[in-house]
Amino acid sequence: QSALTQPASVSGSPGQSITISCSGTASDVGAYNYVSWYQHHPGKAPQLIIYSVDHRPSGVSTRFSGSKSVNTASLTISGLQADDEADYYCTSHTTSGTHVFGTGTKVTVL
Amino acid sequence: EVQLVQSGVEVKKPGDFLKISCKTSGYIFPNYWIAWMRQMPGKGLEWMGFVHPGNSEIRYIPSFQGQVTISADRSISTAYLQWSSLKASDTALYYCGASLTTPTFDTWGQGTLVTVSS
DSSP states (O other): OOOBBOOSEEEEOTTOOEEEEEEOOTTTTTTOSOEEEEEEOTTSOOEEEEBTTTBOOTTOOTTEEEEEETTEEEEEEOSOOGGGOEEEEEEEEOTTSSEEEBOOEEEEEO | OOEEEEOOOEEEOTTOOEEEEEEEESSOGGGSOEEEEEEOTTOOEEEEEEEETTTTEEEEOGGGBTTBEEEEEGGGTEEEEEESSOOGGGOEEEEEEEOSSSSSOOEEOOOEEEEEOO
8 A cells, every 4th residue: 555645845924825635546535535634743643634535623723624536635724824834644544444644745834 | 531641652672572552541442443653753654553442353554464463452441552573663653543533543642752772
C-alpha cells in the first residue's frame, strides 16, 4: 500500500485560503467516502479536523473544509491564521481493510 | 472523560525486548478499534496496525507484519505494542488512537518516545 500523495508544503498569508490535495487510487481514496484529515504539531497528538471527506468533528473551526473528486481529496483552510501553521495529513480507508496516510504537507503562514 | 494514557519514554539497546502500553478510560474498551502509528524523526505519520479488543481481531499494515505485535487486555482496558528485538530504525514517536465518535481515529494518546541506540 503506497502512501497517498500530498504536496510537501503550502503557504499563504493571513486571511487567505489554501488548499491541500491528497491523491490516491481506486483502492483507497476513490473506494469509499472515508477520507480524513489531521492537523499535527510535531511532538503532540494529532488532531482530527475532517472525517468522512467533509465532516467536521465537534469543536473544529468552520474554516476547515474537505471535499473529494474521484481519487483525489482536498482540504481547504480559509481565513488562514498563524496557529494554522502545522503539518497536515490525509488518511483513507483501503479496500484491504486497513488505512493509509498521505505523505504530509507543511503549512506555513507567511 | 475519555483518556488514552501511554507509557513513558524508553531508551533501549538494539536487540532488546520492549512493550509499550496505552491505558484507556472513560469509554467501553471492547467496543472500539485501537490503532498504533509511528512518526520516525523528521518523517511523516505511518499506520502500524489495529486491534479490536472486543473480538481480538488484529490487522497489521504489511510493512509492520512480523516486526511488531499488537495486543489488548480487556480486563485492564489497555492496548500494547511490542517488539521482540529492537533495531535502531525503531527509534520513533509512537501514538495509540481510538475510533470513538467517527469512522476514523479521533482520540489519541500523548505519544511514547522510543530511542534505540547502542
